Amino acid sequence: MSETNFLLEAFKQTNDQLAGHGKRNVQILKEALQEVDGQQESDVYGSGQIIEEFQAKMATYLGKETAVFFPSGTMAQQIALRIWCDEKGLKKVAYHPLCHLEIHEEDGLKELHHIESILLADKSRLIELDDVLSMKEEVASILLELPQREIGGQLADFETLESISNYCRQRGIKLHLDGARLLEVLPYYQKTAAEICRLFDSVYISFYKGIGGIAGAILAGDKEFTEKSKVWKRRYGGDLISLYPYIVSANYYFDERSSKMEKYYEDAKELAKFFNSCHAVSTIPIEPVSNMFHVHFHAPKERMESLLVEIYKETSIGLTGYLREVTKDTCSYEVSIGDQYAKLLEEKVKHVFQLLDEKMKSSGY
Incomplete structure (x- = not known):
């Protein structure tokens, strides 16, 4: 050994x-299911009360028009950036050198979508407004991760986020939030999730990190964006016959731990x-x-x-x-x-x- x-x-x-x-064991699911009516109907290929109610709940929480449940954040974020690139007709996005898409996804964004990544800032520090202002290339979208996991979970101040958001809206750049740990940063900012998400055009959150569910993610934005994401979700094979074990655990542990x-x-x-x-x-x-x-x-x-x-x-x-x-x-x-x-x-x-x-x-x- x-x-x-x-x-x-x-x-x-x-x-x-x-x-x-x-410990991450099957007890996670057993606890989540203990008070669920066994006769409740499951979701079927992305439809049904159990998934639609949870999506609506998360859209409200994040202050967005609609939300879609995905089996993984990797799938959700690649799809979000593809949508923004298609909308602008430009296959370039910008993010931190240690972004999850850059170092943990086997170049999925590049291989599946032929999207080029523009790396902002030095890998040892956070993205600042100056990094965005000094970009020499035009991009369809900028991704910000809150917190920046690979450098210890550091966070930009809220004023910096506002400045970057305002700049992006003036320039027609879509701002996407990698909010895998969004709930975990709310105490530091002393803001609601909706107040932070208001700065972003699209938002992803995870349900197995701080929340501690089995797996799964939400992608939220306006209706036009989320309807496009549903098409891509089907293309990715993300519309499993049923996702209810993930949804039930996500909902249970969200209620249990978000506070x-x-x-x-x-x-x-x-x-x-x-x-x-x-x-x-x-x-x-x-x-x-x-x-x-x-x-x-x-x-x-x-x-x-x-x-x-x-x-x-x-x-x-x-x-x-x-x-x-x-x-x-x-x-x-x-x-x-x-x-x-x-x-x-x-x-x-x-x-x-x-x-x-x-x-x-x-x-x-």
Whole structure:
């Protein structure tokens, strides 16, 4: 067994974890279905009460005219950008160098739609208004991700979003929101989802990240846009005979957890302080702006895995099941706070970080 697998196995054997909502198992669906009438009719190829009511609910929440449920965000976002490119007759879009479409989708946008991506800003920082103003090429759409996951979940200030939105509308550029974690950033902005989405022409949100459902996504916008998205959804094979297991879980966990985002945010800030109090450990951002952040250990990946396994065995509390090598002397992982953190006793959490601090110091890092 590799050391990385050893870390994952040790993590799975812990009784408690600091992050997330708990283990992803079939209990997620069982909980969501427990109060559902078994005689309720399922959706059929994108139609039916169960899907249409949920789509209407999400459209209202996001402040958009209509919304469409998709089995995946990857599908939804590629389709959104294709629609905007077709409308303008220009197959160029702009987004961050570490955008999900650029680094996690096997060039789906380029291979399936022949759309060229224009990369804005340096990969280590957020897109700013100046990056948009200095674009030398015309684009059909700009995608902004809130928060920017790959750099620790950082966020632009709301005034920057407003400025970019105003510029795009003046220039006829469609602004799309990768809001996979939109609910998670509402406490930081102190805005409603609709207030933020008002700045964007189209919006995508996820139901398995902060919400903790099985899978699925919503794509929202005006009726003309969403009707076109339904055609593309059919072309992609996204109109499964029934999507109700995803819809039921999305609806259940949305109602269960959307009101908890403020708590997750405050817990994330508290947890980040614990990490930053430890020797040779730091977070990005130093103070989180949502329920997520990145933890950086100033120690080699293999050595850090061994130290974490020791902590797991001593405390039965897991921090992470993986580490990503940044350099030969540093490694990192991503934290997303959910229901689990609040279940832990404060003294147990403090004990974990006391051990982490001691082990990092004694290892000479």
